[in-house]
Amino acid sequence: MLTGMKITEAADGLRQKKFSAEELTKAHLNAIDKLNARLNAYITVTADAAINQAKEADKKLASGDAPALTGIPLAIKDLFCTKGVKTTAASRILENFVPPYESTVTSNLLRDGAVFLGKVNLDEFAMGSGNLNSAFGAVENPWKRKGEDTFLVPGGSSGGSAAAVAAQMAMGATGTDTGGSIRQPAAYCGITGIKPTYGRCSRWGIIAYASSLDQAGPMGKSVEDCAIMLQSMAGFDPKDSTSVDKEVPDYRAACNRSLKGMKIGIPMEYRAPGLSPEIEAVWQQGINWLKDAGCEIVDVSLPHTKYGLATYYIIAPAEASSNLARYDGVRYGRRIAGDSLDELYANTRGAGFGDEVKRRILMGTYVLSAGYYDAYYLRAQKVRKLIYQDFMNVFDKVDVLLTPTAPTAAFAKGENQEDPVQMYLNDIFTVPASMAGVPGLAVPAGLSSQGLPLGLQLLGRPFGEETLFAVGSAMEKAANFTHKPTLLAGGSL
């Protein structure tokens, strides 16, 4: 099965002429044909453009001048602007928006020969942890609890990316992570994903949610596949004022580094009293694997961890309320008329945004409004500094932190939804690293008793992605996670 391969295997196969890029792309388009009506992972499929890109890739492969991703079919989160291809952010307010430019990250992937299959679903404006907040409908997780057909969520906000890769409807995908939106869906769908250091990938052309936190990253079938994709996506971009001018190292080579003498920190605050015993067991398993690989395990403390979520839900909505002010229905996007200009704005935004987006805009406006700014926003920025300092202090003592990625396995549609705070708790282990801007890699590590994937998270120093790839590769090898979801290209449906 062409769709069952990893990027590393497909890249070799293409160069050995075992199959063509056109065949590889068509196999994935067939998988989309077969599965997308049910999973709803793609909002837009660009089949004709993909086949043309694949034909170009075949020419490049024949000429011998073919960069690493030549002919590799990828899915692009519908938050990245793609030139001439509708980009919705899964929102009604942008339902017909066609960007006249290409985001830097997707430009880099195209430069390196990638084929784009289409644009994948997400929580509206990347706000959510279950991909339930999309104007284009929820995404179904291809994994099922043993003996059940219950609709499980793929996680969010990069839920379409995670489901597409897990069900083999793409060889890899781009995601974005503001508080866990790459790592948590990767864990729920049994795939690998990395949120790089803030500033590593350009934010130019990515529709903004919370600008001091948003960061693009790859989601794939293996640590090495993610390393190959990040190699292409990362790099300095003068068009993003927070892009960091730092050379991109050889991430793929880093996957084979020795771990001898490496110190792995286990943060005690992540051992929450309510943590599921299954997650706790997988975590202990991870500790043992790294010990066996020659690492030293060190107990560490990040004392402000418990304040991460509350801090996040002040800072992210505050930034969002400002970023989303631009959607006013005047020059582009949906417009709903009104008797006055104020009414036109309010009607457009009231009808164009979904419930969670409106809730966060209201929350963000409230915490920034006169009389509340110091009590909420300024205080949150100070607590954020303490969270950052916690990380810098432990990284004096250890190289990497090992934690669970999410507190539970994928949950069912309908569970956790009565109460927004309950929903926010899904991000409890991913948010602190976002607040600090440090990189985080999620790797599938085992199955729950119900047969669902459970993930472990590795957190590193700023620009410590190479170390994460090295430790992640060792963990991946030890875990030998070869399980596949129920709904799969080539599988039964």
Next chain:
Amino acid sequence: MEVELTDKKQDSVLDKKIVQRVAKLSSLAVKEDELATYAADIGGIINWMEQLNEVDITNVQPMVGTEIAQLRLREDVVTDGECKEDVLSNAPERIADFYAVPKVVE
């Protein structure tokens, strides 16, 4: 880590009037019957955020953006242009080379 959820429903800090004011500041049309739901939801979240009051922030400088990426300034020069059709491509209506939009200056 323990996350307190139990008492979050009791006396919301937000009433419908505050939601209405914030909705106006946000330029969001919120229907009368949605006001109470937003007041309860957002009030619950705000109550939950009060936990930050127990953190000692004396002499802590606020973290603006991230400590990792520093904002850069660029030369004030033209870097782009000659892309009229691109700029106008999403215009709901156009007249010649201009956007045609409802009156936005009152």
